[in-house]
Amino acid sequence: MVLTMGNYDEFALEYADKTASMEQELRKHFYSLLPDLKGKTLLDVGCGSGHDAEYYVNKGAKVSGIDISENEIELAKKKTNGNFIVGNMNNLHYENNSFDVVTSFYALQTSDDVPKALSEMIRVAKPNARIVIVTKHPTRNLLESYVNDKNLDYYAKRKVTSYIFNKSIKLSEPGHTMMDYLSASVLDKSKLEVFEEHTDFPASEQVVPGLIYPTLMILKYRKQ
Numbered sequence: 050m051v052l053t054m055g056n057y058d059e060f061a062l063e064y065a066d067k068t069a070s071m072e073q074e075l076r077k078h079f080y081s082l083l084p085d086l087k088g089k090t091l092l093d094v095g096c097g098s099g100h101d102a103e104y105y106v107n108k109g110a111k112v113s114g115i116d117i118s119e120n121e122i123e124l125a126k127k128k129t130n131g132n133f134i135v136g137n138m139n140n141l142h143y144e145n146n147s148f149d150v151v152t153s154f155y156a157l158q159t160s161d162d163v164p165k166a167l168s169e170m171i172r173v174a175k176p177n178a179r180i181v182i183v184t185k186h187p188t189r190n191l192l193e194s195y196v197n198d199k200n201l202d203y204y205a206k207r208k209v210t211s212y213i214f215n216k217s218i219k220l221s222e223p224g225h226t227m228m229d230y231l232s233a234s235v236l237d238k239s240k241l242e243v244f245e246e247h248t249d250f251p252a253s254e255q256v257v258p259g260l261i262y263p264t265l266m267i268l269k270y271r272k273q
């Protein structure tokens with residue numbers, strides 16, 4: 050079945066199932082970039098059904114998770130021990146300097162204001178804390194918006210149609226440029242320690258057959 054809403058409430062269970070089976074290698078690599086979590090306070094932004102939160106709890110972290118989808122948060126609460134709340138990543142309901150680690154796995158691209166969401170993650174992180182993120186690559190946005198939406202402009206503020214998990218889920222999410230992730234407002238307050246580009250076909254659709262391009266990127270910032 051192709052689900053057509055860019056709203057994770059509609060397919061919370063299906064997403065949880067597919068993400069568990071199709072993204073394990075990527076998650077393993079992502080986890081290897083995190084500091085030792087024992088006794089640390091960790092915030093997972095766009096935590097979804099709590100797949101990563103469960104791992105962080107098992108590693109000894111005190112986990113908080115925030116997601117805009119009520120259904121995802123209900124699943125997360127059932128999955129593991131943590132403080133899970135419904136909320137918007139553009140406006141985090143936490144005090145300044147609260148967390149030792151902030152993570153976000155494939156969720157930041159859903160924000161309509163990436164610099165604001167990143168600034169929020171940095172604000173709630175303690176000084177020197179790491180903020181570690183997997184997000185959609187702007188090159189993928191460009192190709193998907195060209196092929197799926199006939200959009201000709203990399204810079205246009207627009208929704209991008211994309212298909213994930215062997216085309217079983219259709220998404221419509223804001224498009225972003227690389228500048229959104231490397232804006233001066235973000236790099237003023239943090240140091241970029243890791244920047245990686247990766248390809249995750251077939252979890253992401255290869256919209257131009259044969260063309261190999263980056264579909265996701267990993268960013269690790271250290272709060273200054």
Ligand SMILES: C[S@@+](CC[C@H](N)C(=O)[O-])C[C@H]1O[C@@H](n2cnc3c(N)ncnc32)[C@H](O)[C@@H]1O
Pocket residue numbers: 057058068094095096097098099100101115116117118121136137138139153154155156159160
């Ligand atoms: C691709 S899923 C990733 C979920 C989870 N991190 C995982 O890896 O399973 C993106 C998540 O971002 C959430 N989301 C979308 N917009 C959001 C927003 N403005 N604030 C917080 N969460 C949001 C969605 O509800 C969804 O759970």
